[in-house]
Amino acid sequence: MSSSESTSQVQKTPLLVLLSGSGTNFAALLRATETPANPLSSLATITHVISNRKSAYGLTRARDANIPTTYHNLQTGGYSKKHPNDPAKAREEYDHDLADIILALDPRPEVIVCAGWMHILSPAFLNPLEQAGIEIINLHPALKGEFDGIDAIGRAYIAFKEGKITRTGVMVHRVIAAVDQGPLVLQQEIPILEDDTKESLEERIHGVEWEVIVEGTTRVVKERRENKEKGLIA
Numbered sequence: 647m648s649s650s651e652s653t654s655q656v657q658k659t660p661l662l663v664l665l666s667g668s669g670t671n672f673a674a675l676l677r678a679t680e681t682p683a684n685p686l687s688s689l690a691t692i693t694h695v696i697s698n699r700k701s702a703y704g705l706t707r708a709r710d711a712n713i714p715t716t717y718h719n720l721q722t723g724g725y726s727k728k729h730p731n732d733p734a735k736a737r738e739e740y741d742h743d744l745a746d747i748i749l750a751l752d753p754r755p756e757v758i759v760c761a762g763w764m765h766i767l768s769p770a771f772l773n774p775l776e777q778a779g780i781e782i783i784n785l786h787p788a789l790k791g792e793f794d795g796i797d798a799i800g801r802a803y804i805a806f807k808e809g810k811i812t813r814t815g816v817m818v819h820r821v822i823a824a825v826d827q828g829p830l831v832l833q834q835e836i837p838i839l840e841d842d843t844k845e846s847l848e849e850r851i852h853g854v855e856w857e858v859i860v861e862g863t864t865r866v867v868k869e870r871r872e873n874k875e876k877g878l879i880a
């Protein structure tokens with residue numbers, strides 16, 4: 647940033663959020679971008695939200711915040727009907743079109759945050775986004791290398807009850823084709839207490855998620871802006 651520029655004049659990094667559910671993590675990220683005391687508020691802004699589920703309350707939260715939204719669904723988008731006997735082809739076309747939707751946005755997002763996005767992204771999506779230089783990160787309620795995939799919290803709780811673990815955690819990682827196995831941005835361990843129920847553990851994990859998604863996004867945005875200033879990326 648040149649000395650004559652204030653942060654208010656510097657273009658904020660446009661973020662796009664992918665979500666499938668209630669959107670509490672999106673809400674936490676939005677709060678951070680709108681809270682002057684939070685460093686993220688001077689660095690980034692959420693410019694679009696996409697969900698694959700029409701009923702996702704996260705879409706309502708985005709609309710209430712006057713953030714543009716898109717609903718993109720495998721069934722209602724006709725992908726499954728077009729390829730009734732080839733679900734892989736249907737998913738490939740769905741992913742390809744999702745990438746086209748994002749690449750056509752103005753402003754084009756620079757960082758995509760998966761915040762409870764419950765769809766595995768294929769190379770048909772990942773490749774064009776990578777070629778466009780758009781970074782993708784994901785919030786996952788487990789530590790790296792543990793409980794990849796869905797119901798990570800439930801599986802961690804079972805492992806705890808079986809005496810196999812005494813802690814779990816939350817991570818933000820970069821998204822690659824291998825689900826939840828991309829490079830770590832950051833993670834935070836969460837102890838599992840003897841008297842924890844699945845519900846009490848889940849509640850504690852969600853509270854940590856709302857912090858980790860902000861810190862993880864902030865780290866990625868800061869690194870990207872520094873790399874831009876150094877001329878390492880366009």
Ligand SMILES: Nc1nc2c(c(=O)[nH]1)N[C@@H](CN(C=O)c1ccc(C(=O)N[C@@H](CCC(=O)O)C(=O)O)cc1)CN2
Pocket residue numbers: 760763764765766767768784785786787794795796820821822823824825826827828
């Ligand atoms: N290529 C990648 N795609 C996604 C990643 C990733 O790391 N690489 N992270 C996920 C988020 N996620 C866990 O953090 C996750 C979400 C969903 C699934 C999954 O099995 N989805 C099923 C459908 C499940 C459902 O609809 O309830 C599916 O896509 O067939 C696994 C992991 C986001 N995508």
Ligand SMILES: NCC(=O)N[C@@H]1O[C@H](COP(=O)([O-])[O-])[C@@H](O)[C@H]1O
Pocket residue numbers: 665666667668669670671672704761762763785786787795796797798852855
């Ligand atoms: N594999 C990813 C995954 O399981 N993510 C989970 O989706 C929820 C989204 O909640 P939200 O819609 O309230 O943000 C989060 O709690 C997170 O644990």
